[in-house]
Each structure stands twice: as C-alpha cells, then as structure tokens.
Amino acid sequence: xxxxxxxxxxxxxxxxxxxxxxxIVMKAILRAIDRIGLQKDEICMVSGIGCSSRLPGYVxxxxxxxxxxRAIAFATGVKMxxxxxxxxxxxxxxxxxxxxxxxxIHGARRNIDLTVILFxxxxxxxxGGQVSPTTxxxxxxxxxxxxxxxxxxxxxxxxxxxxxSFVARGTVYDAVQLDKYIEKAILKKGFSVVEALTPxxxxxxxxNKLGNGVTMMKELKERSxxxxxAKNLSEEELKDxxxxxxxxxxxxxxxTQNYNMLIERVRETKS
Amino acid sequence: xxxxxxxxxxxxxxxxxxxxxxxxxAGLRFFAGYPITPSSEIAEILSMELPKVGGxxxxxxxxxxxxxxxxxxxxxxxxxxxxxxxxxxxxxxxxIGYASMAEVPCVVVNVMRGGPSTGLPTxxxxxxxxxxxxxxxxxxPMIALVPNGVRETxxxxxxxxxxxxxxxxxxxxxxxxxxxxxxxxxxxPDPAEIEIWNRLRPVDPPESYLPYKFTESDVPPMASFGxxxxxxxxxxxxxxxxxxxxxxxxxTKFLTRLNRKIERYTDEIIQTYCDYDEDAEIGVFAYGSTSxxxxxxxxxxxxxxxxIKFLRPTVIWPFPQKQVEDLARSVRKIIVPEMNLxxxxxxxxxxxxGNSDIIRxxxxxxxxxxxxxxxNLITEMVS
Numbered sequence: 001x002x003x004x005x006x007x008x009x010x011x012x013x014x015x016x017x018x019x020x021x022x023x024i025v026m027k028a029i030l031r032a033i034d035r036i037g038l039q040k041d042e043i044c045m046v047s048g049i050g051c052s053s054r055l056p057g058y059v060x061x062x063x064x065x066x067x068x069x070r071a072i073a074f075a076t077g078v079k080m081x082x083x084x085x086x087x088x089x090x091x092x093x094x095x096x097x098x099x100x101x102x103x104x105i106h107g108a109r110r111n112i113d114l115t116v117i118l119f120x121x122x123x124x125x126x127x128g129g130q131v132s133p134t135t136x137x138x139x140x141x142x143x144x145x146x147x148x149x150x151x152x153x154x155x156x157x158x159x160x161x162x163x164x165s166f167v168a169r170g171t172v173y174d175a176v177q178l179d180k181y182i183e184k185a186i187l188k189k190g191f192s193v194v195e196a197l198t199p200x201x202x203x204x205x206x207x208n209k210l211g212n213g214v215t216m217m218k219e220l221k222e223r224s225x226x227x228x229x230a231k232n233l234s235e236e237e238l239k240d241x242x243x244x245x246x247x248x249x250x251x252x253x254x255x256t257q258n259y260n261m262l263i264e265r266v267r268e269t270k271s
Numbered sequence: 272x273x274x275x276x277x278x279x280x281x282x283x284x285x286x287x288x289x290x291x292x293x294x295x296x297a298g299l300r301f302f303a304g305y306p307i308t309p310s311s312e313i314a315e316i317l318s319m320e321l322p323k324v325g326g327x328x329x330x331x332x333x334x335x336x337x338x339x340x341x342x343x344x345x346x347x348x349x350x351x352x353x354x355x356x357x358x359x360x361x362x363x364x365x366x367i368g369y370a371s372m373a374e375v376p377c378v379v380v381n382v383m384r385g386g387p388s389t390g391l392p393t394x395x396x397x398x399x400x401x402x403x404x405x406x407x408x409x410x411x412p413m414i415a416l417v418p419n420g421v422r423e424t425x426x427x428x429x430x431x432x433x434x435x436x437x438x439x440x441x442x443x444x445x446x447x448x449x450x451x452x453x454x455x456x457x458x459x460p461d462p463a464e465i466e467i468w469n470r471l472r473p474v475d476p477p478e479s480y481l482p483y484k485f486t487e488s489d490v491p492p493m494a495s496f497g498x499x500x501x502x503x504x505x506x507x508x509x510x511x512x513x514x515x516x517x518x519x520x521x522x523t524k525f526l527t528r529l530n531r532k533i534e535r536y537t538d539e540i541i542q543t544y545c546d547y548d549e550d551a552e553i554g555v556f557a558y559g560s561t562s563x564x565x566x567x568x569x570x571x572x573x574x575x576x577x578x579i580k581f582l583r584p585t586v587i588w589p590f591p592q593k594q595v596e597d598l599a600r601s602v603r604k605i606i607v608p609e610m611n612l613x614x615x616x617x618x619x620x621x622x623x624x625g626n627s628d629i630i631r632x633x634x635x636x637x638x639x640x641x642x643x644x645x646x647n648l649i650t651e652m653v654s
Contacts (some may be wrong), residue, residue: 008514009492009612037500040501041498041499041501042497044496044497046343057503057505057514057515058504060501061501062496062497062502063501063502063503063504064343064496064503064504064505065337065503065504065505065506066339066342066369066506067365067366067369068508070335070336070339070366072336072340073331073335073336073337073339073340073343074339074340074342074343075337075343076331076336076343077301077305077339077341077342077343077344077345077346077347077351078343078344078346078347078496079303079343080301080327080329080340080343080344081300081327081345081346081347081348081349081351082495082497083345083499084497085496086345091321102332102336103336103339105332106331106332106336122603126485138625152303168324168325180527186555201502219577259322259327261374262321262322263325263327266322266323267322267323267325270323270439
C-alpha cells in the first residue's frame with residue numbers, strides 16, 4: 001500500500017529515536033485505515049502529550065494534539081459533536097493511565113465509540129525516562145533509581161473491567177497481527193482499546209540493560225503468548241509473559257447512539 | 272421558570288436559569304459539566320433542554336474533562352459551554368489556556384463562591400476575578416464578563432458566545448452565588464431580535480486553508496473537523512499551518528497576534544455604565560452583584576445631597592483602563608467595594624495612575640456588601 005498518501009511529509013523527520021517502536025504502530029494504523037477504506041476526512045485523530053502523542057502531526061487527517069492525559073476527554077466532545085467521524089485516540093501508558101486514568105476508565109464505562117491506540121513502552125520517554133504506571137516492579141527509571149517499588153497496571157484488564165466493548169493487545173514485533181487488531185477496533189462500535197507494546201531503548205532499555213531496539217523487539221517476541229495458548233498455562237507460567245490477541249469483543253450499548261436515541265425520544269414526546 | 276404574563280416573555284427566574292436560556296438563544300448545542308455548587312442548576316436545565324433542540328449534554332467524570340470536551344465539540348463545529356465554581360474553575364485552567372492558544376471559541380461560566388480551596392460553597396464572593404484573568408499559565412488574552420442581575424446574565428451569556436465566536440477565544444462569564452440563585456422578574460427579548468454572531472468560516476479551498484492564517488483582522492477563519500479541511504490543532508506554539516514551531520520569529524509573531532487579537536478590539540469589547548454627577552469629588556467603581564448595593568448607596572447619598580460618579584463595567588477583562596483613568600482624573604477618591612480582599616482595587620489603582628485615592632471596601636465573610644456600608648463610607652469621606 002501507499003503509506004505516503006496518509007503522511008504529512010513536510011513534518012518529517014519524526015521526533016522518535018532510533019529503535020523506537022512507535023513508527024511500526026503508526027504504519028499498522030495506516031494499514032488498518034487503508035484496508036477499511038476510510039476517507040481521510042472521516043478520521044479525527046486525537047492525542048495527549050508524550051512521544052506517541054506526536055503521531056497526529058505526521059498523518060493527514062483531522063488532527064488534535066491536546067493537553068497531557070486529556071485526549072479521551074477532547075475526543076468525547078469531538079465524537080458527540082460529529083458522530084460521523086471515526087475518532088482515533090493516540091496515547092501512551094503515562095498519558096492514558098496515570099494523568100488521564102480517569103478519562104480512560106470513564107470512556108470505557110460510557111462505551112463511547114472511540115478507538116484508543118495505547119502505545120505502552122513502560123516509561124515516560126519524552127521527559128527522560130521516569131517511572132510510569134506500567135513500568136514493571138523492580139525495573140529502573142530516572143525516578144526509580146533503586147528499582148521501581150510500585151506494582152504496575154494491567155491496562156487492557158483495566159479497560160475490560162471498566163466496560164470497553166473491544167480490547168486487544170499486540171506488540172510491534174507482530175506488526176501484522178497489530179494492524180488486524182486495529183482494524184477490528186476501528187470497525188467496532190463502542191470503546192475499543194488496542195494496547196500496543198513498543199520498545200523504548202533510549203529511556204527504558206538503556207537503563208535496564210535491555211539492549212537496542214532490535215534486541216528489545218526480540219524480547220517482545222519471546223515473551224508473547226497468544227490468548228489461546230495462555231488459556232492452558234498456569235498463572236506462574238504466565239508471570240512475565242505478554243498475552244496477545246483479542247482479549248475482549250462484546251456487544252454493549254454505545255454512548256453516542258444511545259444519546260441520539262434519547263434526542264429522538266425527547267423530540268417525539270415534545271411534538 | 273414561572274411565566275407571569277402571557278403575551279410578553281415575562282418570567283421570574285434565577286441567574287442560573289437566565290444563563291441556560293441565554294446560552295440556548297445564543298446557539299449553544301454542546302454542554303459538558305461536572306456538578307458543583309452553586310452552578311449545578313445550569314447543567315441540570317441544559318440536560319433537560321439541549322436534547323429538545325437536538326443539542327448534546329454530557330456530565331463528564333471531572334472538571335478537567337468537561338473543559339476538554341467542550342473544546343473538542345467546538346472544533347467539530349458546535350457552540351459549546353461549561354459551567355463551574357471556584358474549585359472547578361481552578362481545575363479547568365490548563366485547558367482554558369489550551370482554548371486560548373488553539374483559538375477555540377467556547378464559554379466558561381464560573382459562579383463565584385467563597386474561597387480559597389473548598390471555601391464557602393453556598394455563599395457568594397467575587398474572589399475569582401484575578402483567576403479569570405491569570406488563572407492559566409503563559410501570556411494569553413482573556414475576555415471576562417460580569418453581569419449584575421438576572422436579565423443582564425441572559426444578555427451577557429449571549430454576548431459571551433458572540434465574543435467567543437467573533438474572536439475565536441474562550442470567554443469567561445463570572446456570576447456569583449447571589450445572581451445565580453436570586454429570583455428576579457425579567458422580560459426577555461424576542462429571540463428573533465437578538466443579534467447572534469458566528470465564527471468566520473474559511474473561503475479558501477481546503478488545499479490552501481491555513482487554520483492560523485495572519486489576516487487583516489488578526490482572527491483567522493475557522494473550519495470544523497470533518498468538513499474537508501484537514502488541519503492540525505495543538506497547544507504547542509505553532510505557525511500559520513497549525514504545526515508546532517521552535518523558530519524564534521514565528522514564535523514571536525504568533526504569540527503577538529494571539530494577544531493583539533483581543534487588545535486591539537478592547538474599545539469594542541469593553542462595556543461600562545456611567546452615572547456621573549457634575550463636579551463630584553467621590554467616585555464608586557463596582558461590578559457584579561456588589562454593584563447593585565453600590566447603586567443603591569449612590570442613590571441614598573444623592574438624597575443627602577452628595578454628588579457622586581458611579582462607574583460599573585460589565586467587562587472586566589480586558590480591563591476598562593481608559594474609563595477608570597478618566598474617572599480618576601475627575602474625582603478625588605474612588606471607592607471600590609468588592610467581595611474579596613481588593614483584587615479589582617489593585618487594577619483600579621493602576622489605571623488611576625495616582626490621579627485619585629482608591630478606597631477599598633471589602634467583605635470576605637460570604638455576606639453581600641450592604642448598601643449602608645458603602646453609604647457610611649461615602650458620608651464619612653464627605654464629612
């Protein structure tokens with residue numbers, strides 16, 4: 001496919017570091033959009049703050065780069081105002097589950113038709129490698145010099161528990177799988193999350209001696225186990241593994257549709 | 272809302288009701304909010320009324336997201352508003368700055384209550400007037416309106432929308448607990464006779480559209496997401512294209528225009544009511560609900576034969592600097608009564624440029640300032 005038709009070439013070079021996985025996720029998103037056949041004008045891409053949140057600047061859609069943690073809040077307004085838009089939220093682990101955790105939970109609870117692509121690199125990359133809610137316990141970060149003393153979030157599980165209608169997890173190693181998840185997520189009516197695991201060799205790998213981007217991607221591959229295989233594994237066996245695949249796919253009432261039905265009902269009663 | 276006369280649109284309503292009604296007349300079609308005293312009725316009314324006109328209401332999970340949601344909805348083409356009070360106003364500040372930076376029209380109602388912190392949730396105050404101006408970080412322009420009663424709340428809510436649309440900027444409407452909850456008889460105008468302004472739309476084709484174009488008016492035309500103009504919006508400093516820039520001339524050029532966009536129209540934005548006696552030595556400067564007490568005090572003083580000049584702005588940001596300076600040149604003293612520790616008095620003092628003494632009259636105990644308190648001060652000053 002022709003990626004360039006979706007790219008704002010004049011904004012290159014990208015800010016992402018060598019070895020960063022974000023570009024792979026970006027391409028997966030573009031493949032998914034291309035396969036579905038969405039028009040560029042029908043897409044509104046909304047992001048927060050962080051490395052991944054710079055993505056909308058590079059792609060030729062209606063794009064909105066908001067404040068830290070608030071992408072889902074802004075996206076809620078966009079989607080309600082124009083439900084015909086396919087609203088895709090680009091966010092990171094810190095953006096969506098620390099400062100923006102409340103919006104992530106409530107977006108899922110409302111089940112508003114947003115597609116959230118959550119770039120999980122286990123670290124605050126842009127600000128220099130501070131510990132995030134998905135930094136594993138024990139791992140080092142610039143604000144966890146003695147190892148992270150905190151437990152980390154299962155962010156896909158969080159979306160499931162909060163009521164999202166679609167949740168999938170993939171890695172940049174399995175980029176082909178990733179675009180399939182994203183395609184399904186965009187097509188799903190409701191709050192959809194694709195958690196994309198992506199390496200940050202600069203801010204996370206270096207500090208934890210995990211090697212360069214390629215090594216870190218290989219590690220993602222080695223630690224990945226599909227949801228089907230995972231069903232037969234014990235909790236102990238799954239301890240450091242990344243369970244990938246479509247984790248949740250269910251039919252639930254969608255918020256903007258519900259609200260439009262409410263408007264129709266109110267107006268009928270009125271007349 | 273109690274309708275007391277059939278033919279005319281006469282009602283007995285509260286300020287919060289007038290605000291909701293004015294917003295609908297102005298074309299509000301999206302409201303996002305979070306419950307907070309004493310503003311909650313605005314949300315309650317709009318949750319009832321908006322769907323009837325095909326508009327949307329959402330109660331968000333917090334104050335911050337309410338502000339974010341109205342910016343998103345405005346970018347997608349709907350006139351948008353949120354309403355809150357002090358603590359919520361503090362929480363919204365980052366995104367108010369975003370709306371200013373990204374030039375997104377929207378209206379933020381702050382029904383002032385006593386602060387700081389949780390303060391006095393059910394009691395009035397005017398202690399957010401400086402926060403309205405400088406609550407958000409960075410050099411940004413600001414427009415803030417302060418009605419002094421129910422009917423004026425209706426009018427100024429409409430004006431808040433009109434100004435926000437015209438200048439592509441957030442506008443703050445400052446009510447206080449008294450105005451929000453007082454019932455007054457008002458005659459509302461026929462909506463057909465009310466002037467409604469809408470944002471300037473682009474005439475350029477999408478290929479050549481620049482969302483932050485430098486134009487003669489300093490206000491760039493605004494497209495909506497989803498109608499063929501694919502543009503980028505960011506809170507980062509950006510150039511005409513909307514994309515971020517670190518180039519020094521572009522930074523200065525953009526931030527200068529952003530602020531000039533409001534500054535240069537100050538005369539058109541400012542509205543003041545003057546009631547001046549000739550040869551008066553005392554002036555009174557008051558705004559919001561306090562101006563009602565001040566007005567009464569001025570009447571009572573005149574009955575005693577005291578000459579007074581009374582100045583009341585309905586716009587405090589931009590500040591009516593010229594009007595205050597003129598007043599200061601013509602009187603010896605200016606009394607500034609307000610329900611805070613003298614926030615506006617600082618501004619009045621600055622605008623007076625030493626031409627008159629500024630006399631503060633402050634209350635911070637959640638009680639409105641009584642006209643007699645002001646009258647006593649006036650009579651003391653005369654004797």
